Amino acid sequence: MIIKPLLILCAAAIxxxxxxxxxxxxxxxxxxxxxxxxxxxxxxxxxxPNLTDRxxxxxxxxxxxxxxxxxxTLTFMGSLVVQYEHNKEGNxxxxxxxxxxxINEANADKKNQKKIIQSVx
Amino acid sequence: xxKDTVIIVPVYNEASVLKGVLQxxxxxxxxxxxxxxxxxxxSSAIIAASKAVLIRHPINAGQGAALQTGIExxxxxxxxxxxxxxxxxxxxxxxxxxxxxSVLKKEKLDVVLGSRFLGxxxxxxxxxxxxxxxxxxxxxxxxxxxxxxxxxxxxxxxxTFAEVVDIRMPDMAHASEIIDxxxxxxxxxxxxxxxxxYTEYSYAKGQSLFNSFxxxxxLLLQRRHK
Numbered sequence: 001m002i003i004k005p006l007l008i009l010c011a012a013a014i015x016x017x018x019x020x021x022x023x024x025x026x027x028x029x030x031x032x033x034x035x036x037x038x039x040x041x042x043x044x045x046x047x048x049p050n051l052t053d054r055x056x057x058x059x060x061x062x063x064x065x066x067x068x069x070x071x072x073t074l075t076f077m078g079s080l081v082v083q084y085e086h087n088k089e090g091n092x093x094x095x096x097x098x099x100x101x102x103i104n105e106a107n108a109d110k111k112n113q114k115k116i117i118q119s120v121x
Numbered sequence: 122x123x124k125d126t127v128i129i130v131p132v133y134n135e136a137s138v139l140k141g142v143l144q145x146x147x148x149x150x151x152x153x154x155x156x157x158x159x160x161x162x163x164s165s166a167i168i169a170a171s172k173a174v175l176i177r178h179p180i181n182a183g184q185g186a187a188l189q190t191g192i193e194x195x196x197x198x199x200x201x202x203x204x205x206x207x208x209x210x211x212x213x214x215x216x217x218x219x220x221x222x223s224v225l226k227k228e229k230l231d232v233v234l235g236s237r238f239l240g241x242x243x244x245x246x247x248x249x250x251x252x253x254x255x256x257x258x259x260x261x262x263x264x265x266x267x268x269x270x271x272x273x274x275x276x277x278x279x280x281t282f283a284e285v286v287d288i289r290m291p292d293m294a295h296a297s298e299i300i301d302x303x304x305x306x307x308x309x310x311x312x313x314x315x316x317x318x319y320t321e322y323s324y325a326k327g328q329s330l331f332n333s334f335x336x337x338x339x340l341l342l343q344r345r346h347k
Contacts, residue, residue, distance in 0.1 A: 099189065
């Protein structure tokens with residue numbers, strides 16, 4: 001069965017890439033711990049496919065694949081919300097920066113200074 | 122020259138009408154502070170060539186952000202005591218702004234808001250009327266103020282209010298945000314009837330019904346964060 005080593009290889013590569021990426025220093029510790037658990041879970045599910053079936057039966061789901069699909073869907077939805085918030089924060093920062101740059105440039109603009117002096121004198 | 126008054130004009134791709142609007146402001150001897158919110162047309166060049174101060178956002182940050190930038194810039198000039206926010210698309214009348222300013226001074230108010238529903242808005246379509254009425258209901262329900270027109274860009278306020286307004290909503294939701302601020306403070310405010318000149322141009326630039334859902338959603342989120 002070639003699929004098992006292939007899946008394990010891919011999972012390991014993604015996990016290693018996540019931990020070794022340059023931005024990993026900024027990734028919070030709990031996310032790293034979470035990723036370790038996720039990796040272990042993935043390994044177990046790949047090596048012992050029956051395990052997911054057993055867990056599925058325990059929680060009242062017919063098949064292990066169904067359970068995996070449910071977890072995947074929830075994870076995807078959760079990650080969408082996290083991305084949305086993340087984008088929003090980034091946007092707030094970009095706007096703050098744009099406003100600061102704009103005011104600094106406007107203050108340095110000689111034409112503007114002249115116009116203001118003319119209007120208040 | 123009105124030395125103590127500044128007219129803040131957020132500008133986004135208004136090249137075709139901007140010159141006329143700025144000319145009318147100049148005729149009333151007011152200093153205009155134009156915030157070009159990342160226009161892709163030659164709005165900036167038109168502002169630079171006029172008597173108005175030019176501030177340029179390097180990216181499109183939204184009308185609320187543009188207003189806040191203009192206010193912050195104008196606050197740096199100690200002589201400025203009164204602030205007017207004015208749309209660049211030609212739908213506002215400078216005479217209305219002056220009338221509002223005199224009411225603010227006479228009644229010693231902090232904020233004066235223009236209301237098209239007390240005044241007139243010829244050529245306003247029924248769809249827009251419905252949308253605005255819904256926005257008014259919504260804003261009145263969530264803030265302590267009762268107004269007849271909540272999403273009007275024509276406002277006059279004094280320096281004290283300008284110092285604390287701090288608009289955070291970058292996009293159109295800033296209109297409800299400002300009302301919310303008025304409701305929270307000890308501000309003396311009043312509505313004054315004004316005329317909105319709807320043209321095909323201002324219609325095309327106005328808020329679509331669809332976008333108002335976005336605004337509603339953002340306002341709810343903002344409330345959660347408070």
